[in-house]
Amino acid sequence: MITDRVPRARARRAEYERSDRTRELALPEDDRLVDAARMIEQRLVAEDRAGLERACRTFVERAAAFWGIPVPPVDVLPKRPLRRYRDGGRTELYGDYDFDSGLIRVFMRTAVQKKVTSFGTLFSTLCHEFCHHLDRHLFGFEDTPHTRGFYERTARLYHHARGEPYRPLVWTALPGGGYRVDWARMRRLRR
Numbered sequence: 001m002i003t004d005r006v007p008r009a010r011a012r013r014a015e016y017e018r019s020d021r022t023r024e025l026a027l028p029e030d031d032r033l034v035d036a037a038r039m040i041e042q043r044l045v046a047e048d049r050a051g052l053e054r055a056c057r058t059f060v061e062r063a064a065a066f067w068g069i070p071v072p073p074v075d076v077l078p079k080r081p082l083r084r085y086r087d088g089g090r091t092e093l094y095g096d097y098d099f100d101s102g103l104i105r106v107f108m109r110t111a112v113q114k115k116v117t118s119f120g121t122l123f124s125t126l127c128h129e130f131c132h133h134l135d136r137h138l139f140g141f142e143d144t145p146h147t148r149g150f151y152e153r154t155a156r157l158y159h160h161a162r163g164e165p166y167r168p169l170v171w172t173a174l175p176g177g178g179y180r181v182d183w184a185r186m187r188r189l190r191r
């Protein structure tokens with residue numbers, strides 16, 4: 001995970017810095033999101049796309065109700081689109097969030113081998129896209145930049161809904177500005 005670079009324009013920069021500082025996220029004290037996450041896992045393992053879509057919608061409905069924000073629409077599509085670059089490289093799209101409609105899209109299968117996505121990958125993508133929605137409707141971060149705060153709030157939501165303890169992310173500064181998660185250092189700290 002790599003953060004976006006700090007924007008130069010003053011207003012966007014101020015928003016970026018507020019997002020970066022906002023590391024906490026209030027979470028439900030009950031299991032409403034944990035139960036919804038479990039439904040997502042069950043429907044994914046069963047390879048039931050329609051059921052998976054319903055479970056993802058239930059998750060975001062419960063989450064939106066908890067934070068008192070509009071419910072974003074969610075589509076679960078059969079397979080990840082492939083994006084090709086001019087240099088011949090290609091990458092898969094894991095999910096996205098539409099700024100105008102609030103639509104969240106996640107994908108059930110990988111682009112090339114058409115394997116069912118792992119629960120961890122699909123669910124972390126759903127949490128990531130939902131946190132963009134949360135940024136705009138709860139925090140008022142219109143640009144919803146990928147800052148350290150954004151990734152930490154996303155990780156809090158993800159681990160909470162999986163019934164796991166939250167472990168703070170460890171960051172390393174990048175030479176050109178921005179940060180990346182230092183997974184090696186995090187693994188060492190866990191031992």
Ligand SMILES: [Zn+2]
Pocket residue numbers: 128132146
């Ligand atoms: Zn994003």
